[in-house]
Amino acid sequence: MKNLEVLPLISGVCCILGGLGVVLHTNPINKIIMLALLEIGMIGLIVSSYYLDIAIISSICEPICTIILLLGYMKYLTTIKKKKKFGRDLPVLSK
Amino acid sequence: MDILEIVIGAVALLMTLRIFLERSRARKLLYLCCLSFCISALIALYVKSPMGGITAIVYFITSTLSSNAIAYTIEQTKHIE
Amino acid sequence: MDEIVVSILKMLVAGAICWINFVIIDTYFGLPEQPGVLGAKMIGEKVKDIGGNLHGGYFMGNIVCSPDASAGTLLASIMNYLMGVEGGLITALLVWIGNRLCADPGYAGTIGALTITAIISLLKPIIEPKYFVAGMVLAIFTIQGLDHKHASLLLGKIAKKMNRGE
Numbered sequence: 001m002k003n004l005e006v007l008p009l010i011s012g013v014c015c016i017l018g019g020l021g022v023v024l025h026t027n028p029i030n031k032i033i034m035l036a037l038l039e040i041g042m043i044g045l046i047v048s049s050y051y052l053d054i055a056i057i058s059s060i061c062e063p064i065c066t067i068i069l070l071l072g073y074m075k076y077l078t079t080i081k082k083k084k085k086f087g088r089d090l091p092v093l094s095k
Numbered sequence: 096m097d098i099l100e101i102v103i104g105a106v107a108l109l110m111t112l113r114i115f116l117e118r119s120r121a122r123k124l125l126y127l128c129c130l131s132f133c134i135s136a137l138i139a140l141y142v143k144s145p146m147g148g149i150t151a152i153v154y155f156i157t158s159t160l161s162s163n164a165i166a167y168t169i170e171q172t173k174h175i176e
Numbered sequence: 177m178d179e180i181v182v183s184i185l186k187m188l189v190a191g192a193i194c195w196i197n198f199v200i201i202d203t204y205f206g207l208p209e210q211p212g213v214l215g216a217k218m219i220g221e222k223v224k225d226i227g228g229n230l231h232g233g234y235f236m237g238n239i240v241c242s243p244d245a246s247a248g249t250l251l252a253s254i255m256n257y258l259m260g261v262e263g264g265l266i267t268a269l270l271v272w273i274g275n276r277l278c279a280d281p282g283y284a285g286t287i288g289a290l291t292i293t294a295i296i297s298l299l300k301p302i303i304e305p306k307y308f309v310a311g312m313v314l315a316i317f318t319i320q321g322l323d324h325k326h327a328s329l330l331l332g333k334i335a336k337k338m339n340r341g342e
Contacts, residue, residue: 052146
């Protein structure tokens with residue numbers, strides 16, 4: 001208990017709660033927010049063992065993968081809306 | 096363990112629980128911003144060298160980029176739905 | 177035991193200084209007036225829905241969506257703690273780059289970093305820079321984390337007093 005540090009403790013709690021939240025929430029944007037929480041915990045765990053260059057690279061790559069996920073979600077929503085506007089009984093992706 | 100680290104850690108723990116339990120999507124982003132302030136300060140207090148400061152700056156700026164993208168998408172999808 | 181009380185007092189004083197610094201600079205550069213990016217507008221309307229002020233909501237949304245004077249204050253105090261006065265100047269450059277990445281004009285961040293560097297170099301014999309780091313976290317906690325409704329009402333009142341926003 002003597003050399004217990006604060007940063008690994010907080011990062012571990014962030015990782016565990018983020019992983020649980022990705023599983024439990026149902027809205028896609030809530031899932032993406034929880035994934036951001038998990039990435040925060042991951043970067044904290046990398047820093048707490050002094051791999052600083054890897055922490056810089058992974059924190060640069062984090063918004064890129066978030067943006068790709070969000071672009072995919074918006075494309076998905078517009079596809080559903082176009083299919084609903086013509087009103088045919090096509091096999092839609094969401095069903 | 097320093098008294099400053101304990102105070103910042105308590106704030107970060109409270110923010111993590113509030114993100115997990117909050118219902119509204121927009122207010123989760125406010126708590127997420129406060130959490131990234133806390134983690135950035137903890138990184139600088141843990142790694143006592145200039146490279147740790149550079150890491151904290153790069154981490155904070157990229158995390159604001161990410162929450163900017165999420166907020167923009169919430170605004171856009173409100174029009175679509 | 178006496179040491180802990182002294183350090184907590186130093187932290188609270190540093191937090192008050194940081195709070196006044198970033199709120200005044202952000203309000204002066206017009207954050208509560210209009211949302212700089214599209215996401216800030218959504219957060220402002222959401223804060224208004226739970227009973228807060230619209231202009232205070234725009235202020236909070238602008239803090240979330242781009243690194244403004246609050247980020248400049250935190251990062252400049254970090255680099256002052258680690259490197260000395262040169263760190264504050266490096267922070268001003270990096271925060272300006274980050275502001276341009278988020279599509280904001282970005283004068284508030286650099287001005288905030290430079291003013292907190294001046295304040296820390298003046299107060300260095302009394303309050304060490306590491307108390308400013310913890311104080312800034314407490315200051316941002318009172319705005320973003322504690323109670324959104326009352327915080328936005330307070331920010332709206334300050335914005336009205338400085339003629340920024342209705």
